[in-house]
Amino acid sequence: MPELPEVETTLRGVSPHINGKTVSGVILRTTKLRWPLPPDLSETLRGQTVQNCRRRAKYLLIEFAHGVLIIHLGMSGSLRIFTDSAESQKHDHADIVFADGTVLRYHDPRRFGAILWLSGVAEHHPLLADLGPEPLDGGFSGCLLHRAFAKQNRAVKTALMDNAVVVGVGNIYANESLFQAAIAPHRPAKSLSKAECDALAQAVQDVLRRAIDAGGSTLRDFVDSSGKSGYFQQQYQVYGRSGEPCRQCGTPIAKTVIGQRGTFYCPNCQH
DNA sequence: CTTTGCACCTGTTGGC
DNA sequence: TGCCAACAGGTGCAAA
Numbered sequence: 001m002p003e004l005p006e007v008e009t010t011l012r013g014v015s016p017h018i019n020g021k022t023v024s025g026v027i028l029r030t031t032k033l034r035w036p037l038p039p040d041l042s043e044t045l046r047g048q049t050v051q052n053c054r055r056r057a058k059y060l061l062i063e064f065a066h067g068v069l070i071i072h073l074g075m076s077g078s079l080r081i082f083t084d085s086a087e088s089q090k091h092d093h094a095d096i097v098f099a100d101g102t103v104l105r106y107h108d109p110r111r112f113g114a115i116l117w118l119s120g121v122a123e124h125h126p127l128l129a130d131l132g133p134e135p136l137d138g139g140f141s142g143c144l145l146h147r148a149f150a151k152q153n154r155a156v157k158t159a160l161m162d163n164a165v166v167v168g169v170g171n172i173y174a175n176e177s178l179f180q181a182a183i184a185p186h187r188p189a190k191s192l193s194k195a196e197c198d199a200l201a202q203a204v205q206d207v208l209r210r211a212i213d214a215g216g217s218t219l220r221d222f223v224d225s226s227g228k229s230g231y232f233q234q235q236y237q238v239y240g241r242s243g244e245p246c247r248q249c250g251t252p253i254a255k256t257v258i259g260q261r262g263t264f265y266c267p268n269c270q271h
Numbered sequence: 272c273t274t275t276g277c278a279c280c281t282g283t284t285g286g287c
Numbered sequence: 288t289g290c291c292a293a294c295a296g297g298t299g300c301a302a303a
Contacts, residue, residue: 003296075297110280112297154274172296
């Protein structure tokens with residue numbers, strides 16, 4: 001499930017509960033995620049204190065004095081905080097247990113996610129080393145998109161989802177951003193004008209910001225019985241709405257496949 | 272180098 | 288209603 005807004009919301013929900021706390025141990029109930037979990041993680045983390053939590057692309061980074069825990073939620077992962085040791089449920093693969101009793105619990109039915117340890121800075125990890133700019137940072141702009149798209153024949157939607165171009169734009173928000181910018185998803189990336197790239201960059205930021213805001217307000221808490229792990233509904237303009245009327249013009253939303261991903265668009269509004 | 276398609280895994284959905 | 292194939296929000300990597 002998690003796209004960037006969910007990851008950001010997870011970060012904000014979890015971070016205050018673990019910042020400054022010291023790990024007393026780690027419980028691993030499986031080691032088979034996308035990559036094997038470090039089997040000695042408990043020994044690595046015991047006695048270490050969380051210095052800072054941040055996000056890079058869709059990676060959650062929990063920083064310690066001598067290294068960083070890199071967590072990716074994959075397609076179905078989530079994190080929750082428990083203040084007393086609750087019984088683990090199916091697919092609760094790992095617990096980071098803190099000295100004050102706080103538990104950070106990783107849950108992931110499909111196990112496409114990952115938990116990695118790196119001694120050193122996160123950006124030195126090969127998975128993070130070559131990532132493009134953050135969409136919500138100052139470095140992101142239509143100008144940047146225009147430059148990245150130059151000479152690219154592939155569909156603009158595919159290019160937008162390539163994390164070497166810009167990170168964190170997953171399938172839902174690629175669809176939604178292209179609708180908001182009124183750009184057809186199958187257009188060759190290089191065919192976009194500078195003005196269209198400006199509109200697209202603007203749309204990406206707008207859509208992501210609104211989703212994060214919605215997450216922040218919809219979401220209650222990440223603690224204990226706080227309900228589901230932090231997914232929130234949102235009113236999509238096109239995603240998942242094939243056959244339903246476009247909210248702008250009434251034309252039925254079309255569905256196709258681009259790069260093996262479901263692609264939704266309004267054939268009338270997007271060109 | 273660019274682009275395409277597969278693979279990983281389980282739970283849910285839609286069509287018959 | 289029941290069953291099963293198709294599909295799901297990610298993304299690294301092999302192959303073309």
